[in-house]
Amino acid sequence: MRILLVYPRYPDTFWSFRHALKFIAKKAAYPPLGLLTVASLLPPQWEKKVVDLNADELHDEDIAWADYVFISAMDVQRGSAHDVVRRCRELGTKVVAGGPLFTTGHEEFPDVDYFVLGEGEDLVPRLVADLEMGGGNRFYQSNEKPDVRKSPIPAWELIDTRKYASLSIQYSRGCPFDCEFCDIVLLNGRVPRTKDVTQLIGELEAIYRLGTCNTVFIVDDNFIGNKKKLKAEVLPAVIDWMKRRDYPFTLFTQASIGIADDEELIRMMIDAGFDRVFIGIETPNEESLGECGKHQNTRRDLMACVRKLQNRGLEVQGGFIVGFDSDPSNIFERQISFIQQSGIVTAMVGLLNAPRGTKLYKRLKDENRLIRDASGDNTDFSINFIPRMSRESLVGGYKNVLTSIYSPRNYYARIRTFLREHRPVARRRRSLRRSHIEALVKSFWYLGVVEGGRMYYWRLVTSTLLRRPRSFPLAITLAVYGYHYRKLLDGYARGGRN
Numbered sequence: 054m055r056i057l058l059v060y061p062r063y064p065d066t067f068w069s070f071r072h073a074l075k076f077i078a079k080k081a082a083y084p085p086l087g088l089l090t091v092a093s094l095l096p097p098q099w100e101k102k103v104v105d106l107n108a109d110e111l112h113d114e115d116i117a118w119a120d121y122v123f124i125s126a127m128d129v130q131r132g133s134a135h136d137v138v139r140r141c142r143e144l145g146t147k148v149v150a151g152g153p154l155f156t157t158g159h160e161e162f163p164d165v166d167y168f169v170l171g172e173g174e175d176l177v178p179r180l181v182a183d184l185e186m187g188g189g190n191r192f193y194q195s196n197e198k199p200d201v202r203k204s205p206i207p208a209w210e211l212i213d214t215r216k217y218a219s220l221s222i223q224y225s226r227g228c229p230f231d232c233e234f235c236d237i238v239l240l241n242g243r244v245p246r247t248k249d250v251t252q253l254i255g256e257l258e259a260i261y262r263l264g265t266c267n268t269v270f271i272v273d274d275n276f277i278g279n280k281k282k283l284k285a286e287v288l289p290a291v292i293d294w295m296k297r298r299d300y301p302f303t304l305f306t307q308a309s310i311g312i313a314d315d316e317e318l319i320r321m322m323i324d325a326g327f328d329r330v331f332i333g334i335e336t337p338n339e340e341s342l343g344e345c346g347k348h349q350n351t352r353r354d355l356m357a358c359v360r361k362l363q364n365r366g367l368e369v370q371g372g373f374i375v376g377f378d379s380d381p382s383n384i385f386e387r388q389i390s391f392i393q394q395s396g397i398v399t400a401m402v403g404l405l406n407a408p409r410g411t412k413l414y415k416r417l418k419d420e421n422r423l424i425r426d427a428s429g430d431n432t433d434f435s436i437n438f439i440p441r442m443s444r445e446s447l448v449g450g451y452k453n454v455l456t457s458i459y460s461p462r463n464y465y466a467r468i469r470t471f472l473r474e475h476r477p478v479a480r481r482r483r484s485l486r487r488s489h490i491e492a493l494v495k496s497f498w499y500l501g502v503v504e505g506g507r508m509y510y511w512r513l514v515t516s517t518l519l520r521r522p523r524s525f526p527l528a529i530t531l532a533v534y535g536y537h538y539r540k541l542l543d544g545y546a547r548g549g550r551n
Contacts, residue, residue: 054099054184057119057146058092058211060085061126061133062106065544067401067432069107070218072537076492076499080108080216083270086223087152087173088125089207094177103211106133116144121184125152128408128429138164149180153240157409158426159192168192172226172241174199201226201246206259214265221270222256224248224287228275230309232333233345233416234374236408237274245278250290257294261301271306276330280318288321295326300480305329309349313358319365323478330362331370331399337391338384341377345413359395363474368527371397372431375451376405378441385450389457396471398464398531402454403431404447407438434545455542461506464535465513471531472517472524479523489526496529500536 063069070082085105092101102118104111116122122141126134131154141148142164150162151169159168167189169176176193183189204223214220225248226241260269277283295301304327312318312330322330334355335347342351359369373388381387392400406427407414417423422439432455440447457463500510510532517528 054096055118055120056092056095056099056101056123057115057121058085058088058101058103058123058125059111059137060088060103060105060107061124061130061137063130064132064430065541066129066430067538067541070534070537072540073533074218076495076533076536077218077488078491079218081105082218083221084212084214084217085125086207086221086272088123089209089211090204090223091123091125091151091173091177092208092211093205094173094181096181101208101211103208105212106137108213108216111137111140113140113144116141116146119146121147121149123149123151125150126154127152128154128158128427130154131158131429135162138162151176153236154429156240157236166191168194170194172199174201174203198227198242198244198246201248202252204248204252206256209259209263214263217266219268219270220260220263220266221272222253222260223272224253224276225273225278227278228309229278230275230347230349231412232347233413234405234407234411236411239408239410241274245275247279247282247287250286253287254290254294257291261298267302269302269304271304273306275309276306277308277312277318280315284318284321288318288325291325292321295324300326302326303328303480305331307331309333310353310355310358311349313361319362319367323366326480327367328477329368329370331372332359333372334359334391334397335372335374336377336380336384337387338377338380340379341384344377344379356391356395359397360474363396363471364476366476366478368399368471368475369395369397370399371395371401373400373402374405375402375454376436376440376442376447380442382442382446385454388454392458393463393467393470396467396474398467398471399534400458400467401431402451402458404434404436404451405440406436432541432545459535459538459542461504461509461535461539464538465506465509465532468513468528468531468535469516472521472528475524475527477524477527492533493529496533500532504536504539 065071088103104115124137134154138148147166149167150165155168156170169180170192171194175195180189180193225245227243227245228237229243231238231243308330310332336342339351362369375384407417408427417438425437427437428435434448501507513528513532517525
């Protein structure tokens, strides 16, 4: 068999970092980890190629070469996925589709030949057996969640890892919480399933041998979903491996706010090389948190939790949402105030949307408030249901939040607030590379000369060099992120995305 695995293109979104990638001469932020894992599940004697449309071009010759095209996508990649399927149909190559987009929305892809609706460890071998016999069922699905200890090391050899800003590892799937708007439980379940320690270390070793990355994203839905195993087995092993390898890269992940309650866990994550964590803050309004079932965020001082993590050496990235039924009229000002005071520089603020199949989707459908499917983009101006607040007030308030927190004045002020709170842990000094110098020079030009608000950029540069020189690389990195966010906002204002 000849298999072409295709990853559709992302539009210009908050997490694409497209405008920031040019500073470091990278094509994409993250590799297609799911497709690379599927490639490792296929028979070794099969020929395989991977085309990531975020880093490469898809040619008709590639499609014609293949017996089957495997495609995986998330909702936000819908437009590009339709285009790939259309091209395959026109060229007469059969398509196998899986991933979140197809698991919940396969009905809108009538030209796909085979669907893998769920996780691949158990389903892909069944598909392979049928394809080798010359045919197969249209749908492959199961109500059982697979044992992730069956999951192989991704086929990194199929891509040029130098094109990516970070590489990725998955240690666990699932989240113990059940927020109304989130589709994680729908896709991966509430009981976290974890890999063995030897698997995780093996994946770290595989990435280390590539020698092409400085950061690794552990993509888990909630990295601390099984804290007992994490503290007793996983983190001690990672700490030992990192020390033996002299901390070859830093780690970052996603977790719930409860991480701030456990001093030992924080310390162990820092010792293991973590320097960033994304947390769903969502909103400072308690009623809205209760409405969406985000009970783990209630009855606590969210600001104090953020500052505690910053003080221990973790950069907190935060997710925020407006549009809950319980949101008061002043929610926009409260969100701006919280974000600015907390020093959460990477603050993703989105309008509430209801992904297909979630508890929120079902509730709104029962209330006859659904309008369309969610776009999958966390930060565009679309909303797929009728909000309690007037749509004009909600969208206008949301726009005010974005223009405020991403304005040069407020954005650079937030970096300075974060740097005052942040207490980074000393690691071995990284060697200065030519790419670092080139990125710095580009930031001087684009942020310090071309872009408006350059006085705030130079104020950050000088104050960091004088007061916190160790934090200078981080300050420049965050400044470049701000450039991406402002470019993204400009694109939305013009009524389109790239």
